[in-house]
Structure formats: structure tokens, C-alpha cells
Amino acid sequence: MSCLTDKFDRLRATYPPEMNSSLVLPLLHLMLREKGHLTESDAIFIADYLGVPAMQVKEALTWYTMLHRKPVGKHVIKVCRNIACSLMGAERIIDYLKQKLGIEAGETTPDGRFTLLLVECLASCGTAPAMQVSDTYHENLDEARIDHILKELS
Amino acid sequence: MIELKIDNRTVEANEGETVLQAALRHGIEIPHFCYHPCLSIAGNCRICLVKVTGRPKLMPSCNLAVTPGMEIETDSDDVIAARQAVMQFITLNHPGECGICDKAGECRLQDYHVRYGEPESISLEPKNKKPKFYDISPRILLDSERCILCSRCVRFTKEVSGSHQLGIVERGNHSRLERLESQPMDDPYSDNIIGLCPVGALLSRDFLYQSRVWYLEPIRSVCTGCSRCCSVKVWRRNRHWHLRSLGEEMNRKVYRVTPQENREINGPWICNKGFDLHKFMGRKRLLQPMIGGSVATVDEALSEAKKLLAAAKSPAALVSAHASNEELAAFKETLGSRMTVYSREDYKAEEGEVVEDNILIRENKNPNSHGVHAMFGDLPWSVDSGHDLVLVWGDNVDYTPMGNAKVIHLASFEMPQERHADVLIPISTTFERSGSFTNFEGKVNRFTKVFDKPGLVQQAGDVFGRLGA
Ligand code: SF4
Ligand code: SF4
Ligand code: SF4
Ligand code: FES
Ligand code: FES
Numbered sequence: 081m082s083c084l085t086d087k088f089d090r091l092r093a094t095y096p097p098e099m100n101s102s103l104v105l106p107l108l109h110l111m112l113r114e115k116g117h118l119t120e121s122d123a124i125f126i127a128d129y130l131g132v133p134a135m136q137v138k139e140a141l142t143w144y145t146m147l148h149r150k151p152v153g154k155h156v157i158k159v160c161r162n163i164a165c166s167l168m169g170a171e172r173i174i175d176y177l178k179q180k181l182g183i184e185a186g187e188t189t190p191d192g193r194f195t196l197l198l199v200e201c202l203a204s205c206g207t208a209p210a211m212q213v214s215d216t217y218h219e220n221l222d223e224a225r226i227d228h229i230l231k232e233l234s
Numbered sequence: 235m236i237e238l239k240i241d242n243r244t245v246e247a248n249e250g251e252t253v254l255q256a257a258l259r260h261g262i263e264i265p266h267f268c269y270h271p272c273l274s275i276a277g278n279c280r281i282c283l284v285k286v287t288g289r290p291k292l293m294p295s296c297n298l299a300v301t302p303g304m305e306i307e308t309d310s311d312d313v314i315a316a317r318q319a320v321m322q323f324i325t326l327n328h329p330g331e332c333g334i335c336d337k338a339g340e341c342r343l344q345d346y347h348v349r350y351g352e353p354e355s356i357s358l359e360p361k362n363k364k365p366k367f368y369d370i371s372p373r374i375l376l377d378s379e380r381c382i383l384c385s386r387c388v389r390f391t392k393e394v395s396g397s398h399q400l401g402i403v404e405r406g407n408h409s410r411l412e413r414l415e416s417q418p419m420d421d422p423y424s425d426n427i428i429g430l431c432p433v434g435a436l437l438s439r440d441f442l443y444q445s446r447v448w449y450l451e452p453i454r455s456v457c458t459g460c461s462r463c464c465s466v467k468v469w470r471r472n473r474h475w476h477l478r479s480l481g482e483e484m485n486r487k488v489y490r491v492t493p494q495e496n497r498e499i500n501g502p503w504i505c506n507k508g509f510d511l512h513k514f515m516g517r518k519r520l521l522q523p524m525i526g527g528s529v530a531t532v533d534e535a536l537s538e539a540k541k542l543l544a545a546a547k548s549p550a551a552l553v554s555a556h557a558s559n560e561e562l563a564a565f566k567e568t569l570g571s572r573m574t575v576y577s578r579e580d581y582k583a584e585e586g587e588v589v590e591d592n593i594l595i596r597e598n599k600n601p602n603s604h605g606v607h608a609m610f611g612d613l614p615w616s617v618d619s620g621h622d623l624v625l626v627w628g629d630n631v632d633y634t635p636m637g638n639a640k641v642i643h644l645a646s647f648e649m650p651q652e653r654h655a656d657v658l659i660p661i662s663t664t665f666e667r668s669g670s671f672t673n674f675e676g677k678v679n680r681f682t683k684v685f686d687k688p689g690l691v692q693q694a695g696d697v698f699g700r701l702g703a
Contacts, residue, residue, distance in 0.1 A: 120415050133398030134414055142403035 084114055088129055100130040104140050108147055117148040145199070153188040153195040155233050158212045161198045164205035173209050173221050174198065180230065193233075238304040253295040253306055254282055264308050265317065265346050267324075267432045268384035269296035272502055273393055276385050279324065281346065283316045284308050292316050314350070321351040327362040327407075329379045337434025339447040343382065362407055370400075371419035373506065374428060374436055378410045381435035387411065387427035394503065395593065397421035411435070422588045422595065425509040426502075429492055438509075441490045449475040450489055456671055456681040457491075458556055458664050459507040459514070461598040463673035464500035466508055467492045468665065468684045486685050488512035488665070498677055505595050507587070518648040520660035521688055527654030532690060536700050539642045539657040543701060546623035546640065549573040552615055554628025554644075555600030556580050557694060558669025559678070562602075562609050564695035565627075568702025573625065576615040577606045580628040596674055601664075605672040626655075627694065644694055661694045662687040 087110055095103055107126045112118055123141045127134035141147050148156075159177060161170050178184060181194050188195040204210035207219030218229055236247045240257050247256035252275070257264050267279035277297040284295040287305035292313060295306070307313060325347065332338040364378035388400045388411070399419045403412045413419050428436045452467035469489045471477070476485045491511045493504040507514075523535035530538070543549060551573045553565065581599040583589045590597040606612075623640040626633075629647050633655060643655040646663045666687040670680045687693070 124414070124416070133392075134417075135398050135401035138412075138414060139401040139403055143405050145405075 084111065085129065087114075100132050101136070103130055104132065104137055108137070108141060108144075112147055117151050119149065145197075151188070154193050155213055156195045156197060158197045158199040158202070159185075160200070160202045160204070160208070160210050162201040162205075164201070165209040168208040169222075170209040173211070173226065176223050176226060180226070194230075236300050236302050238300050238302065238306065240306045241308055247300040251300050253284060253293075253298045253300055253304070256300055257295065257306075257308065262308060264295050265342075265350065266296055267342055267382060268386060270386055270389075270430065273386060273389040276389065279382065279384050280320045281317060281324070281350075283313060283320065285310050285313050317350045318352055321347060322356055324382050325351065325355065326357055327364075327379065328382070329361065329377075331380075334443075335380065335434040336437055336441060336443065336447075337380075337431075341434055342432040364410060368410075368412070369418065370413055370436070371421075371424055373425060373439055374419065375439055375442065376411055377435050377437065380433050381411055381431075382433055383409055383411070384432055386430050386432065387436060390423075390427050390430055391421060394426070395421050395423040397423075399424075400427075422505050422507075422591075423503060423593065425506050426493065426504070438490065440509075445471075445489050448472075452492070452494070453684045454494055454680075454682050455511075455664065455684060456601060456679045457504060457508040457511050458601040458671075459505070459511065459599065460596040461601060461603055461674040462500060462594050462596050463601050463671045463677070463679045464504040464508050464594060465494035465496035465679060466504060466511060467494045468512070470684055488515065488684065496679070499673060499679055500594055503594065505588075505593075507595075515663050515665050519663075519688070519691075520645055520648055520658065521690060523660060523690060524654065524658040526656055532659075532692065535657050535659055536697070539659070540701055542623055542640050542642060542656060543569075543572075543625075546621075548621045549623040549625065550615075550619065550621040550639075551575050551625040552578040552627060552631075553606050553610055554578065554580055555598075555603040555606050556628055556664070557602060557606070558664075558667065558681075559602070559605045559609075559672060560669045561694045561698075562605055565698045566609055568698040569625070570610070572702075574613075574619070574621065575610040576613050577603065577610055578615060578626075578628055579603060580630050598674065601671040601673070604674055604676060608672065644692075644697060646691075659697055660691045661697065662691055666691070667693060 088107060091106055091110065092103060108118065111122055118141055120138060123137040124134045127137045157177065159170065159174050177196055181189055181196055183189055183196055185196050185198045202210050202212055204217060204219055209221045210217065210219045211221060236249060237244055238247060240262055245256055245260045254264050254266060254269055264282050264284060266282045268276045269282065275297050277294050280294055282295045283292040285307040286293050332344055338344055366377050366379060368376040368378055370376050383402060385402060388402060391397045391400045399413055399421050400411060402409055404410055425438065428438045449472055450469045451472040452469050455466050455468045457464045457466050468491055471485050491509055493502055495502045523530050523532050525535055525538050553575055579598065579600050583599055588595050617635045617637060621639050624636050625642045627644045629645050630649060631643060631645065633641050633651055633653055641655040642657045644659050644661045646661055664681060665684040668681060668683045670678050672678050
């Protein structure tokens with residue numbers, strides 16, 4: 081964990097001292113990027129590092145579904161299932177992805193490449209249906225675009 | 235002083251008070267779940283909504299500061315309608331199992347449901363399922379389905395006990411109270427959250443399914459666990475519900491111990507040792523007077539003790555820090571001047587026990603050392619003070635250091651001994667007498683008898699009276 085704490089230290093130096101609680105989320109993100117998913121012991125690690133109660137970090141960790149608590153694949157596909165996307169055919173998109181990847185929502189492909197997640201509004205309603213793959217947005221989806229996107233992903 | 239009107243009544247409120255606080259102080263009941271006078275304001279349950287003249291929306295009264303000339307309505311039609319809607323929401327996923335819930339009879343949700351709720355749920359959705367027996371600690375279970383997420387318990391661990399061991403995890407419909415998986419709660423004040431919970435979500439394992447609360451009644455007593463002398467309620471079976479045939483021993487059982495609010499001494503809390511007071515008092519008792527290890531009658535034991543006292547050249551007394559002030563006075567009046575008096579502490583901190591903190595727990599694990607010292611000084615006993623008779627008053631005594639001196643022992647609980655006392659007289663426990671202790675700050679706290687003492691057990695004050703006569 082020592083290289084991780086080096087990164088923690090660098091981030092902490094940019095915050096005013098005594099603002100430890102404000103560092104909870106940035107550190108969770110940093111750690112997520114390193115580890116792929118986070119568990120309670122990671123929350124305790126951050127809490128000990130910051131000197132804040134472990135329960136406080138656990139509350140933050142469990143509040144945000146973006147902070148994965150189960151192992152995920154190399155590419156995390158988050159498909160919007162909220163109202164605008166649903167009106168524009170999100171359900172069809174979701175079914176197509178399930179069938180193409182051979183997994184259900186919430187699952188990861190056996191080769192560890194893709195995880196399929198359903199999420200609420202991605203704030204891209206104007207270009208619905210939308211999905212986010214890791215940090216990239218893909219809009220105005222249809223089957224052909226999905227074929228193309230998946231092919232591009234190594 | 236700020237004047238405002240609540241339900242057309244002019245009330246005076248203090249600067250900085252909330253509408254809810256002012257109303258409660260004036261005996262106007264506004265329902266509330268999440269508000270608690272000793273915790274920060276969370277404002278999450280919304281049952282305390284009131285109408286404020288001039289404001290378009292109803293406001294939560296627990297988070298509304300009083301202002302001069304404010305006009306509040308707590309039971310107008312729209313307030314009642316809002317309250318019903320909030321009750322619908324709070325009970326949306328509530329299991330409604332009062333019949334098997336320990337809290338029934340002292341549950342805010344149940345009370346408010348009777349007063350403000352509607353008979354039927356208007357929801358068509360199936361109820362949300364959550365863990366029913368979540369293990370908070372070896373002392374406490376959580377029924378997540380009953381929890382209304384008011385966060386009182388969480389705030390208690392943050393603001394009062396400081397252990398930070400509870401939190402609300404997940405979000406929305408999935409929200410649950412949890413602890414760290416790797417750390418069961420070991421907060422020495424944890425049991426306070428059981429009573430603090432406005433519903434039956436947090437359950438005492440010790441009291442689980444033991445009794446319906448309306449069969450019980452609380453008697454005001456004092457915890458003997460340390461020199462704080464917290465006020466407690468000792469719950470025994472209500473006279474009207476005494477069992478007359480099977481299970482008569484239940485009539486003499488303490489079902490639970492809970493805090494008795496006492497602003498001067500312990501506020502609304504006690505520590506877990508106080509919640510276990512009935513276990514401490516329930517240890518194996520001494521019930522039979524003895525002379526040199528053989529059974530004797532009370533009269534025989536007393537006259538033998540009297541004989542020993544008369545024959546002693548240099549008698550000493552070791553006075554119990556569990557004795558009440560009244561018993562100490564009786565001792566002083568009868569025997570005190572005829573012997574050298576030493577003070578003794580019956581109990582010391584046990585391994586693993588919190589020795590002292592800056593909340594309630596005190597280092598001296600006896601209730602009345604202050605009273606003893608005030609009356610007799612604090613001369614410590616030493617083996618070689620050369621006494622030929624020792625009258626030991628109190629529990630947890632080892633006779634070995636008494637050497638060859640004769641021993642007269644007054645005690646309540648059994649303790650294995652290498653040798654026998656010359657005279658042993660069983661005496662009552664704190665639950666079997668009334669009296670008072672003086673805590674470490676010099677504050678006097680009174681306790682009331684919960685049960686009659688068993689037949690051959692004596693009151694220490696009477697024993698001294700007869701020995702001194
Ligand atoms: S928590 Fe209250 S309302 Fe709910 S089942 Fe228990 S007694 Fe009934
Ligand atoms: S367990 Fe009780 S006190 Fe804690 S949040 Fe739930 S309802 Fe409130
Ligand atoms: S602080 Fe002391 S007196 Fe109070 S409940 Fe705990 S042990 Fe009993
Ligand atoms: S509903 Fe899908 S992006 Fe807003
Ligand atoms: S008591 Fe006011 S919101 Fe809960």
C-alpha cells in the first residue's frame with residue numbers, strides 16, 4: 081500500500097489541513113482506480129490514514145454505486161434505464177447488450193472484459209438512449225452503434 | 235424571552251429554542267421520531283410538521299427556531315393530513331408485527347399509528363425485505379425492517395458515546411443501519427440505543443421475548459456499579475399481573491434495568507454495567523446464618539457475634555462501600571465508637587472493564603465510598619494492625635489476610651473461602667432495601683426497595699441495632 085499512500089500524501093498536500101473529511105471521497109476514487117473495487121477493509125484503511133471514523137468512510141463508500149464493491153471487468157458498461165432513455169428504447173438496448181455479452185445486468189463476462197450495469201439518468205437525456213463505458217459517454221444508441229463500440233474496445 | 239402563539243395559546247420560549255422544544259415544554263404534544271433533546275437535530279422523519287401562519291408550506295417544528303409573534307398550528311386539518319401522509323410513508327415497508335415485537339406498548343410508531351395513522355396502507359407495492367436479525371453486538375440485535383432510519387442511534391454513537399460504531403449504509407430503499415463487518419459493537423454505552431430507538435428495531439438480547447412491557451413496572455433505584463451512582467429503573471412484574479401458580483419465581487425476577495433520567499447525576503443515560511445490574515444482583519446469594527461453618531438460627535448467630543464482640547480486646551470493622559448512608563449512620567450510632575473503623579472497597583475494576591472515562595464511568599467500582607469516607611475517614615486496612623476481631627461488612631471478602639483474628643461477616647453473595655467466618659450473617663442487596671448513596675461528587679441519590687428480602691436474610695441496620703444493644 082505504500083505507493084498508494086504516496087499518492088494519498090500528494091493529494092492531501094493540496095487540501096487545507098484539518099479538512100480530513102473532505103478527502104474521503106477523493107481518496108475513495110483514487111483507491112478505486114488502483115484496485116478496481118473497494119471493500120470494507122479499504123474503507124478502514126482510508127479512515128486510519130485520515131484519522132476519521134471508519135463508519136463514516138463506509139457510509140460514503142456504500143452510498144455511491146459508482147464505487148464498486150464487487151470485482152468488475154476491464155470495461156464497465158453503464159446503461160441508462162431512466163425515463164428519457166426508456167422512451168427512446170433503452171430496454172431494447174439493454175436486451176441487446178445482455179444477449180451480445182451473454183450476461184445479465186450486474187454480471188461480468190467470464191473472460192473478465194465486460195461488466196454490464198444499469199444506472200439511473202446519465203444526464204444525457206437529449207441524446208437518449210445513452211450509456212457510459214468506463215469514463216466515456218456513448219449517445220443515440222442503436223444495435224449497430226453497440227456492435228461498433230464493443231468492437232473498438234480491446 | 236420570545237412570545238409566540240401555538241394553537242392560539244400564547245407561550246414563552248427561550249432565545250434559540252425550536253418550536254418543538256417550546257411546545258413540549260408547555261405540554262403541547264407535537265409528534266416526533268428523530269428529535270431527541272440530547273442529540274443534534276436531524277430533521278429526517280417529518281412527523282413533526284406544523285403550520286406557520288404566513289408560510290406557504292408546512293415546516294418541521296424540530297428544526298424551526300422560534301421568532302417573536304410567530305403563529306403555529308399543530309392540529310389543523312392540513313397538518314393532520316400531512317401527518318397521515320408521513321405515517322403512510324414511514325410505515326410503507328414496516329412489518330406491522332406489534333404482536334411479537336418487544337417494543338409494543340412503549341413504541342412511538344405504534345402510538346402515533348393509533349393516534350394519527352390510517353387503518354390501511356394505501357400502497358400496492360409489496361413490502362421491502364431487509365435483514366430481520368442483524369447482529370449489532372453480543373448484546374443487541376437489529377430488525378432492519380422495523381427501523382425507520384431516524385438515525386438517533388447513529389447520532390448517539392457520534393455525539394454521546396463517541397464510538398462512531400454505527401452508520402447508515404446504502405441509499406434510498408436499500409438504506410440500512412449497519413456496523414463494521416469486522417467489528418461488532420463494543421461501545422460500553424451501547425444499550426442506551428435500545429431505549430433511544432423510537433421503534434422496536436434495536437432489541438436487547440437479554441430482554442428478547444421475556445415479557446410484554448405492560449406486565450411490568452419500573453422501580454427507581456441506583457446502580458451500584460461505580461461511584462457515579464446513576465439513577466436506574468428496575469423493572470419487576472406489575473402487582474396486577476403477578477403469577478399465582480406456575481412460575482411464581484417470575485414475580486421476584488428483574489426483567490430489565492433501564493436508565494432513569496436524572497439531570498443532576500447521569501442525564502438520560504447509563505453504561506452497560508448499569509443495564510446488567512440485575513445480573514450482578516442475581517448472583518448466588520448467602521441465605522443462611524452460620525456459626526463457624528455450621529447452620530445456625532438468626533438469634534444464635536447474633537448472640538454468638540455479641541459474645542465475640544464483648545470478648546474482643548481490639549476489635550476492628552471494615553465498612554462496605556455498598557452500604558447505604560442510613561446503614562452507615564446506624565452502624566456509627568451502635569458499634570462505630572467501640573471499634574477501629576476502616577473503609578473497604580468491595581469491588582475493583584475487572585479485567586476488560588472500562589476503568590474510567592469522561593462520560594459517566596468512574597474508577598471506584600462501588601457506590602458509596604464517598605459516604606463511608608465522610609462518616610469514618612478513609613483509613614485503609616492493613617493485616618498487621620493487630621486486631622483480634624474483625625467485623626467485615628460487605629462482599630467479595632477473602633478471610634486469609636485477617637490472620638488469626640475472629641471474623642464476623644455480613645454479606646449478600648456467596649464467595650468461596652479457605653476457612654469459615656466465625657459468624658456469618660446474610661444481609662440484603664440494594665434491591666431489597668431503601669436508602670441512599672452519596673456519589674463521588676457528594677450528590678445523594680435515593681433508591682427504593684424492589685423486592686422483600688428472603689426470610690433469613692437480615693437488614694444490616696437491624697443487625698447493628700441488636701449487636702449494639
Ligand atoms: S416497531 Fe412499533 S409499530 Fe413496529 S412492530 Fe414493533 S411495536 Fe409495532
Ligand atoms: S435502529 Fe432505531 S434508532 Fe436506529 S435509525 Fe433505526 S429507528 Fe432510528
Ligand atoms: S456509570 Fe457507574 S453507576 Fe452509572 S451505570 Fe455505569 S457502572 Fe452504574
Ligand atoms: S434518462 Fe437516460 S440520460 Fe437521462
Ligand atoms: S422530529 Fe422533526 S423531522 Fe423528525
